[in-house]
Amino acid sequence: MAHYRSLGSVPPKRHTQHRDPDGQLYREELMGEEGFSSDSSLLYHRGVxxxxxxxxxxxxxxxxxxxNHPLKPRHLELHTLFxxxxxxxxxxxxxxxxxxxxxxxxxxxxxxxxxxxxxxxxxxxxxxxxxxxxxxxxxxxxxxxxxxxxxxxxxxxxxxxxxxxxxxxxxxxxxxxxxxxxxxxxxxxxxxxxxxxxxxxxxxxxxxxxxxxxxxxxxxxxxxxxxxxxxxxxxxxxxxDVVGWDGCLYxxxxxIEDYMPITGKVHQPPPVHQVFEGHNFVICNFLPRKVDYHELAIPVPYYHSNVDSDEVMFYVGGDYEARKGSGINIGSISLHPGGHAHGPQPSAIEASLGVEYFEESAVMVDTFAPLDLGEGGLAAEDPAYAWTWAGRGPGADGEGDGGPAVFSNS
Ligand SMILES: [Fe+2]
CATH class of the missing domain: 2.60.120.10 (Jelly Rolls)
Known part of the structure; x- marks a missing residue:
């Protein structure tokens, strides 16, 4: 955070005596990032x-x-964990x-x-x-x-x-x-x-x-x-016990409603939806918005193989009635790993043509190194998800329902 803030009681000059009404010294603490070379704040404690x-x-x-081995896309239903x-x-x-x-x-x-x-x-x-x-x-x-x-x-x-x-x-x-x-x-x-x-x-x-x-x-x-x-x-x-602090670290x-989505004449890539970044990962959010307005626009994404990323979508809001049967719903996570292309099914592409507004909300984390599954991820998995693009899984030879298995933006 680059924005300076000062709360409570701080002395006029840093690293100088600062005392309570009884004359006791407050203890000054610097909380600083990157070894005194980045954002920091100075806190004044009553105690040590x-x-x-x-x-x-x-x-x-x-x-x-x-x-994630053998490699496959995953659908995790987090609401089942609690x-x-x-x-x-x-x-x-x-x-x-x-x-x-x-x-x-x-x-x-x-x-x-x-x-x-x-x-x-x-x-x-x-x-x-x-x-x-x-x-x-x-x-x-x-x-x-x-x-x-x-x-x-x-x-x-x-x-x-x-x-x-x-x-x-x-x-x-x-x-x-x-x-x-x-x-x-x-x-x-x-x-x-x-x-x-x-x-x-x-x-x-x-x-x-x-x-x-x-x-x-x-x-x-x-x-x-x-x-x-x-x-x-x-x-x-x-x-x-901090009576005052100032600085740029807090x-x-x-x-999410204060994020103003950026839209385009044709499909905009996920980086326009980015909200935060960390080392080797980014956080994006997909929010209700007007969608692409070219007369031949396809509002849902093209297939994409993010060769450097694992992509995690967490579906947090919107109308998922149109997705009944897909498996994805509020509280779902989809994990689309690097090394495997993902995108909508043909039926979802057709259904999106002419649509002017998307209602869905999702939080996305893209990592630049492969993700492993935690115990909660394993416990929440819907094992049928990986086969929903093909409409049939291992050992099956029939026609599945092939319903749209992906969020409009993922
Ligand atoms: Fe994606």
Whole structure:
């Protein structure tokens, strides 16, 4: 984030004495990216941010990754992973759906209440809120969230999720930072005119958030020996003791409805729908919009073989009545791996001719390294999907229904 923000009490000059009304020094902490060479913020703590009194193993949920082998497109029905009342919490309840060494995609349906305190030391998190509402409490202040929000939490930000309305959350956990695409920004970081959103759409904390407490546990997700591991650290004083901070590094939300889709006379490629990028992956969103207006336009995409990418579409909204029988529905993921062309079936192409408006909404993650299946992905798979273009699977010789098996934009 290139946009400077200052909340609460900060001294006029950085790295100088800053005291509370009783004369006690606040403890200054720099949270900075890329070794003092990129965005940072200065936080002023009441307590000592380094003071821990215990460190224990936190056993993470199953992080097993299974290669997509034999190679095939996959359809994962995430809504089948959490049945009944939502009782999981937004942090420890996450099930790993897909992952590689650059990014891990999870899913959780979190019930009302607070998660443990948590921070991800591996990378930034972009949590898409499929539905629900609540608050994310952080050392920088609180963020309200609602359906359609991307909640961006920078690496190593201590926070917790306080769910109000049961929330379907789609965490995209990077091993890097997540930011708006560089091509949307000026050389000094301001959003340019061609960008589909701008600073006004990004919602950060508006006031500091201080909590009293001692011996507070924080779950830390981190890497060691190439593995994703967890540690439970106990802090002598509450980590939410920041009376003021300023800088360009902080959590924020962006609602998908504030993305202004870019349309064209003929089919526009997915990069016009990009919203964020991380190292070796991008995040795009496909939203309700007018579609291609050339008199001979084909609104659905051409077949495409993204030779460098695995493509993950998460279908989050829209009218899927026309797709009955295809398998894809709200809450579905399609994984279209590199090395295999994908696109619509002929019936979907014909059906799209003359259409002026698409209602569907989807969040897409394209990775530049192959994705493995997590335990949640394996548990949610619809095994018939790979054969829906041909209309028949292995060992079958009849005519299948061959219904449209892909989203209009994928
Ligand atoms: Fe695609």
């Amino acid at each position: 941010p380094s003071a821990i009194v215990d460190s224990q193993v936190w056993e993470l949920p199953d992080q097993t990754r299974t290669p 049945e009944g009342d939502a009782t999981a919490d937004a942090v420890t309840g996450r099930r790993l759906v897909l992952g590689n060494n650059d990014v891990r995609i999870g899913y959780v349906v979190a019930g009302p209440g607070a998660s443990p305190y948590y921070r991800n030391a591996i990378g930034d998190e972009c949590v898409y809120v499929e539905s629900g509402s609540g608050v994310v409490e952080t050392v920088f202040g609180t963020l309200s969230y609602r359906t359609g929000d991307y909640v961006i939490v920078p690496r190593a930000t201590t926070h917790r999720w306080v769910v109000g309305e049961a929330s379907r959350l789609y965490p995209i956990e990077a091993n890097s930072h997540i930011a708006p695409p560089k091509r949307y920004l000026s050389r000094f970081g301001q959003f340019l005119e061609h960008a589909p959103y701008c600073e006004r759409d990004l919602v950060g904390p508006t006031e500091t958030f201080v909590v009293e407490g001692e011996n507070v546990e924080v779950l830390v997700k981190h890497r060691a020996g190439g593995a994703v591991l967890g540690t439970r650290m106990t802090y002598a004083t509450h980590p939410f 959590p924020y939300t962006f609602n």
